[in-house]
Amino acid sequence: MIQYIVKRFLLVIPVLLGATLLVFTIMEFAPGDPARIMLGNDASLEDIQILREDMGLNDPFITRYIRFITNLLKGDLGTSYRNNLEISSQIFQRLMNTMILAGSAVLIAVLIGIPVGIISAIKQYSVFDNFIMMTTLFLAASPVFWLGLMLVLLFALKLGILPPAGMKSGFPGLLLSLILPALTLSSNTMAIIARTTRASMLEVVRQDYIDTARAKGLKESTLTVRHMLPNALIPILTVIGISFGSLLGGSVVTESIFAWPGVGRFIVDSISFKDIPSILASVVMLAILSTFVNLFVDLLYAFVDPRIKSQYQSLKR
Amino acid sequence: MCALNNKITVESKVETVRDRTLFQQAWNQFKRNRRAMVGLWIIATLVFILIVTILIDFLTDYSIYDSFVIKQNLRNKLAKPSLKHFLGCDEFGRDLLLRILWGTKYSLLLGFSAVSLSFLIGGPFGMIAGFYGGKIDNAIMRVMDVFMACPFILLAMAIVAALGISTTNLLIALGVSGMASFSRVTRASVMAVKDMEYVEAARAVGASDLRIIVQYIFPNAMAPILVQITLRIGTAILLVAGLSYIGLGIQPPAPEWGAILTSAKMYMRDAWHISAFPGLFLVTTVVAFNLFGDGLRDALDPKLKK
C-alpha cells in the first residue's frame, strides 16, 4: 500500500514540472522588459543591460526555467515588479486565505449536496425531486460572480445581517464574513454534486446486490447507508476532485466581489499592474495545490474502493 | 439474372430508408423531450436576437448602436425599470434592455468560437491518441495531464495576462485552455469505435489509416463529441463573462453581459436592476445550452432508448 502511495507521488512530479513549464512559457510571451520596468523609463540603456546581466535575464530559456524551479523549491518565488518585495511572503498569507475559502466551499457543497442528492434519488419524481432538479439546473448554470452579487444584495444590503465584503478575523467575525463568499463559491459545485449523487444513487438502486440485501430482511435505512451509499460515493469522489480545480478558478472572481484577501485577488491585481513574476508565482502555486488535491482524491479511491486497493496491492507481489 | 437485380434494388431502398430514419429517429426522440425543446427554443431566440442586432448594426452603420447602446444620457442615470425602459437604465443612463440585447452576440459568438477552437486543437490529438494507442497515446495524454493540472480559468487568465487584453487573445486563451478536455473526450470516443467490427472490415479490405479515421471512425464517434461541444458552450459563455467581469475580457463600453456587471456592484444599493438582469440572461442562456445538450445526448445514445 505504501508502495502505491509513493508511486503515485512520483508520477505527479513530471506533471508538476510540466505545469510549471507551461505557465512559465506562457509568461514568456508577456511584453516588457523587467529591468526597464524596475529602473524606470529614464534609465540609460547601459544600466538596463547591467541589470539584465545581474538578474540573469539574458540567459537562455532553459537556464532561466531551471533557476525558477530551484528557487521555487527553496521557497523563493521571485520579486514583485510592483513593490519590489519578495513574493513568497506576500503570497503565503493569501494562499492560506484562499484555502480557507475554497475549503469551506467544498465543505458546504458536500454537506448539502450529498444528502440532497440522496433524498432526491430515494424520492424520485416527487415534488422535492423536481424542485431540486430545477434548482440545481439553475445553480450549475449561474455565473459565480452574479450569484455573489445577488447574495450580497439580499443578505448584506436588504437584510443587513451579513457583511458585504472583507475578511474579518477572530470568532465569530471570521465565520460571518466567510459565509457569503463560501456559499457563493460553493453553489456551482453543490449543484453538480447533488446531481451526481442523485444519478449515482439511482444507478446503485437498480443493482442486484440491493435486492440480495433487501431479501435478507434489512431495514430500508440500513440498506441506504450500508449498501447504497458506499457504492454511490465512488463517482461522487471523482466529481469532488474535478471540482476543486474549478473552485480554485472560481475563487478568483469570488475574492474580487467580496474583497477577500486571497491569491485570486492578488492575481487580478497583479495583472492590472503587469506584475509578471507575481502572476507566474501565483498561478504556479495554485496549479501545484490543485494537483496535490487531485492526487489526494486518487489515493482516497484506493481506500474507498476495495477493487482498486487490491489492484495495487497485487502489483506489489 | 432478374432475381439478382431485384435483390440489389431492394437492398439500396432499405439503406436509404434506414439512413433517413436514423436522423429522423434522433430528431423524433429529441422532440419528445420537452426540456430539450425549451432549450432549443431559447437558443433559437437568442440566435434570432444575434442576427437582428448584427443586421441593424450593418444596415445603420452602427448609428443605432452608438446612440442607444453607447451614448451616455445622464438624465436617465440609474433609472428604475419602467414602461419606457423595460429593464431600467445603467449608471450612464443607457437603456439596459437594449444593452443586454446587443450583448448577445458576444456571448454566443465567443462561446461558440472558443469551443470550436478547443475542439479543432484538442480533437485531432485525441483522435490520434485513441486510434494509435500505445506510446503515442501515452505521450499525448501526459501532455494533456499537464494542461489539466492547471485550473481552466487560471490558464486562460495567464494567457491573457501575457498576450494582452483583446478579443483575439481572449479567444486564444479560451481555446487553448479548453483543448485538453476535448482531447480526452475524442480519445474515449475513438477508442470505443475503433474496436468495432466495421473498422476491422474496412482494414481487411485495405483501407488506409487516414481513410479509416475520416470515413469510419469520425462519423461514428461524433455523437458524444457533439454533446460535449454543446455542453461546453455553456461553460465557455460563463468564462467569457467571468473574464470580462474582472476586466480581462471584453472591455466596456461594449455591452458584454459580464462587462455590464463589473460596475454593477458599486450601484447595487440603489440600482439592483443592473446586477440582476444581465445575470438572468446569462443563466438562461447557459441553462438552454445544458438542456439542449442533455436532450441531444439522450436522443443520440441508443442505449438510453426506453
Added chain:
Amino acid sequence: MEKILEIKNLTVHYEIEDGTVHALNEINLVLEEGITLGLIGETGAGKTTLAKAIMRIIPQPPGKVVSGEVLFNGTNLLKINKTAMRKIRGEQISMIFQDPMSSLNPVMKVGDQIAEAIKTHEHISSVEANQKACEMIELVGINAERMEEYPHQFSGGMKQRVVIAIALACSPKVLIADEPTTALDVTIQAQVLEMMQNLKKKFNTATILITHDLGIVAQNCEKAAIIYAGEIVERGVTREIFKDMRHPYTIGLMNSIPKIHSDKQRLSPITGLMPDPMSLPSGCRFYERCKFAIEKCKHEAPEMVHVGGEHWARCFFAKSISNRVE
C-alpha cells in the same frame, strides 16, 4: 406433508407509462415442507415476478399486487405490516438471485455480508455472528480464511456459494432460488446443485427452484410447475409430468431439446414468441404457437383441468393429449 407456502389466485400488474403489464394472472401454487418445486418458464414468463412477489420486494410503484394471497404457514404475507415482513425475509423465507456476478455488494467483505444476515435476525454479538458466518462459509465449501476477502476476488461459482451461504444462514423454512446456476459453467453448475441438494437435506428447506432447464428440474425437483405468459399451464409431480405431458407448451419444450441419440436433421423449436404482456389475447395465451389449437382456443381461456393425482394442465385437450413425438 405440511403445506408451508400456498399461493392463491395471485395477480400482479406493472403500471408503466405506455400501459399495464399483466405480469402474473391468478397463480395457484402449493409448496410442502422439504419439497423442491421446479418452476419452469422462458424469459419474461413471470418467474422472477412471482419470486419477488412472495418476498414482497416488488417495487410498489410501478408494481401492484392486484389480488390474491401468499400464505406462509397460514399467514397472508401480503397483508402483514412491513416490520413483520422484514422479520420473515432472510429468516423464514430466503431468496437467491440470478446473476452471482452482481448479487454481492462489491465494497463489503464477504464474511460481513453473511454475518449481516445473521445479525439482522438473531440477537447475538458480532463475534458470535462472525463465528456462525465462518461455519456457513465452510458449509458451502469455501475456506473460512476467505471471509475477509471481497467479492471481486471470487469466481462466479464461488460467489454463488456465498450467496447461498447468506440465504441459508438463518436456516429458513423456504428458499426461492431464481435461476441459481444459469450464469455458471456446466461443471460448476453441477457442483453448486449438488451442494444445494446436500444443504436441503441437512436443513430440510422447502425450495422453489426457478429455471428454464428441464434437465435440472428432472434431477432436483420432486414437484414441478410450468409457467407461461404469467399463468401456470401445467403442474404436478415431476415424474408424472415428464412421463406424460398434457399441455402443448410443455410438449413443445420437451420436443425442442436436442437429443443425441435421435436421427433428426433439424431441431423443432416452438415457433413464435410469447404474447406481449401489455396486450394479452382473450383466449388461450398459447393459441398463436399451439399445434393443437382450434377456433375455440382463440376466444375462450381454458381453466386448469385435473388430469390425475396431483397433475393439472390448463388446456381444453388436457385429458386427451399426451406426449406426441413429432
